[in-house]
Amino acid sequence: MMLAAETSAVAFPLLTTIVLLPIAVAAVVLVIPRSRPEIVKLVGFLGAVATGLLTIVALVEFKVHDNGFQFVSHHSWISDFGISWKLGVDGISLFLVVLTGVLFPLALVGPKFHGDAKSWVGWMLVLEAGCLGSFLALDLFLFFLFFELTLVPMYFIIAGWGYENRVYASLKFFLYTLFGSAFMLVGMLALVFLSTKGGHHITFDLETLADRQALAATTARWVFLAFAIGFAVKVPLFPVHTWLPDAHTEAPTAGSVILAGVLLKLGTYGLLRFGVYLFPKAAADLAPLLLTLAVIGITYGALVATVQRDLKRLVAYSSVAHLGFIVLGTFALTTQGLSGGIVQMVNHGLTTGALFFLVGMIYERRHTRQIAELNGLQKTMPFLGLTFLVVMLASVGLPGLNGFVGEFLILLGTFVTRRWYAVVATTGVILAAVYLLWAYQRVFHGEPSEENRHLPDMTWREKAIMLPLVGLMVFLGVYPRPVLDRINPSVERLVQHVENHSTFQQPGVAARGSQAP
């Protein structure tokens, strides 16, 4: 595995390019005169497309049965502290990287926005680099840098281009996340310094630290908790979720799409990569705590979503429920739960991203998101209505569409180890139908009132944005195998890692080779 990594690093620094390209394009944007917004937009879009294509290259070149990190780029950076520029991708991060690569170009061209194109495009590209860097970093310090880097552009995007309550929402977002990050930073440094015990040299290298497992059990628990708090805010997990509805609702459409589609995954990805991987025993021991919070998030998020009056806020609360599913699958610690969780991260990015696009389209036409003011839109805008219907059914978890694959695997994987958590979580499947179908009925069904009668249907540009998203929803629902085949080896390795370092053993039926193929 190391050999393969070395050679690919020499061949072409693919991952480094993926991370740095958006920053380079942002720098180019910086020198384009403010009077030429169309060039700014074009350059920004092309930059994001090029980055997206590179992530596709990574997907195509990815070795399916390799369970380790691929395309590793490794350069020593601050050697005194064992910090290095180390990027790599495995089955766990691969599809999150691709998702980021796909969503950003769509978010850049998708919704209309007002105000300064230059800073808008610039911040978006910096944000993309931050997200990609976070998913690819194999060095704790580097990860933390990228993780924090996402905060600043998102803050400006909400504060600069958001709706009425944007100042409150952006500040809340910033402070909340920073609060979580502080815990994480403490945890990270504690881990790094405590891992030097026994004559080990200091290092921030993820794999080395994970293999070393130098912390005493109790210490590991505290440090794991520090990480978990940091990521829980990002996910967000109940009860630290209240920044999300505000940030989502007040952010401009593109901001909401990226926030839901990509940024929240930093939390769930972090729990997996830096929680479970670095602290397998603590994760296994404290799983009931996180599972409980996840289950509360699933049911409670759905209940609160039901009574929202603002369509965008409703979608935001649905995210709390969906992300609860991902955390549930992660801390089930079975192959199905973890794989389902990763698939669901991608699914949530596609469906909730699409829902925010659609809500944005409605807002651009009607200038309201209040459910009570909307009605009969399926008659006025049949195409938008049908697109919303398909996306909604994907979100509800209808088999044949992507949402089902993730949700089912998560619930199955949880059920075989944590039966009652899965049973309670399955009620979320009923509740999801309640809040989404009810909203759909109020907004799209019925006879349109005068204000809703004369709205134009989706434009070609809007259809072009929705097409890849809906296409992927169908593809992943019908034939998720190519995705699962790439995710599984890395997940199995992670489960093995947990089993090696804790008393947890996943049940026989869940493990591969437990039955004849």
Added chain:
Amino acid sequence: MNAAYLIPALPLAGFVLLVLFGRKLADPLAGWVATLAIGSSFVATAVTFAYLLGRDAEHRAVTKSMFTWLSVGGFQVKASLLVDPLSITMCLFVTGVGTLIHLYSIGYMHGDPRYSRFFVYLNLFAFSMLMLVLGDNLLITFLGWEGVGACSYFLISFWFERESAAVAGKKAFVTNRVGDFGFLIATFLTFGAFGSLTYHEFLPKAGTASHTTLVAIALLLFLGACGKSAQIPLYVWLPDAMEGPTPVSALIHAATMVTAGVYLMARMSPLLHFTPHVLDLVAWIGAITALFAATIACAQDDIKKVLAYSTISQLGYMFLAVGSGAYVAAVFHMVTHAFFKALLFLGAGAVIHGLHDEQDMKRMGALRKYMPVTAATFIIGWLAISGFPGLAGFWSKDDILAAAWGHSKALWVIGAVTAGLTAYYMTRQVALVFFGQPRWKEARPEHHGAADKAELTTPEPVAEHTADAGEHHPVEPHEAPPLMLIPLVVLAVGALFGGLLNLPFGTWAFLERWLHPVLGGVAPEIHVAGSTKIGIGAVVTVLALIAIVIGFSIWSRRPENPALEPLVLKKAWGVDALYSFLFGTGGAFVAAESAAVDKQVIDGAVNGTGSLVRLAGREGRRLQTGYVRNYALGIAGGVVVILGYVAVRAGG
């Protein structure tokens, strides 16, 4: 044998074609394309059926694999079809009756602004239904199960401009989701116990699992079946589903989809064999549902509502059969019911069509003179469902009641009373619609009946077609066009002679022998002597005939008999009102409270902390500037202090 792939593939192709080109094909070409798709699927089914007939009874189960759908660790699910006598029997009547209803819809939906969309959904439904019955594992069955549920939702709220249609569609989907909850957990349990979801892998070793697990699986799957097949306590969505266009009611909500729960029970019969108490429950729920729905059907005025409650009642019979171990009788009744209930619904559609969207039976009457073909075929359907000797329903109901007798006399009594009620309410319907005095000429009264406020009964027999809604010009009723009459005639033939499929005379019992490899052997033998069988059959038949005579003499003379239509039955025993209170009002309360907690307690704590910090800041020499960088600085400073502490401790 590869024709088996075509069975679901053809309706899928029709669906894709119509999604892409439906609008261009328009009315009526889109309808013909859809009909062709399902018609050729019927042919493919027939070919497969002939192929299976040509094989030995032991070799009539063939798995046709396509690709691996899900593969994670030890969990493997293939997209595969299981072709065996049970699934092919289902496919035959699904595609057969389906084709006739598609054909009928070409005429019925003519002129609708969303004509091609209708056939898109219809083909998608057919595909999903065929996947449901052909799936070789629980998960593919669940795929079809959810697919038909979604199509049902689309089609109930097809005329979504109408509030009631939109509400009914949602209600159907959400109620079914409660059942799906059971289905999903049963799937998890099955995988946990057997490591597989494939029928031919886990069913043969069903006995190896613990009894508790088996009971849980059986109960949870039955919960799913109660949702899909509209049994107590999850039946409430089906009467409301009548908001959909009438062909939808005939296809989805009478002949095919609602039988999926019965099919599931039949498919799981080797497992249910180990859970006799669950079977008892199934039988009792079925019997009570049959009786309960039949009482409500006696007092409904809407022509489709009567048929809807009748469907619930007949499905109850099928569960009674399943619970009594008579799986073949359940499937037999499923087939004959598909014939006569589809016939009755399509006939009702022709009546509604001919009367320009009138659905109130109290405003019909004497229509046999105006719509002779509809009336003749409807009368055949009526006699078939009432158990008139020799017709399809007579034979299948007889089988079920004989099995019930063998299982428990009390169940038989309920079943027999229900048979009498069935004959009575169907006679009432026929008398009100086709006999007596014509009442459609009278001016529309201000309001009719006191029961109309209940959520259940249609407030106003609203125009089905929104296209010509609101125009109730007093026109002479007219017979339906030939395109709609052909299916009626074909189905009437089925209702007349469907009993031939399984006559209780030795070698004539074709279904019994045909389904034996799948359903035989697991079911306990029913010990009912031949003479007893004839005796109890005669009792039920006499009961039905008396009910017909009484019903006819009352309802062909007078359309209003308040004593026979008590309010409690009109309001369907108030169950809908109760549910609406519990889950509507109650659910809304819980959700609103959660939202309040979220806003005031949880977010309140966050904002409170913020305010506290702000206050402290103001007091502490106005450190608070409101600039994010200052906040950040403060936090960063705090972090450094903690870091230093940790570093010192770590270093020490």
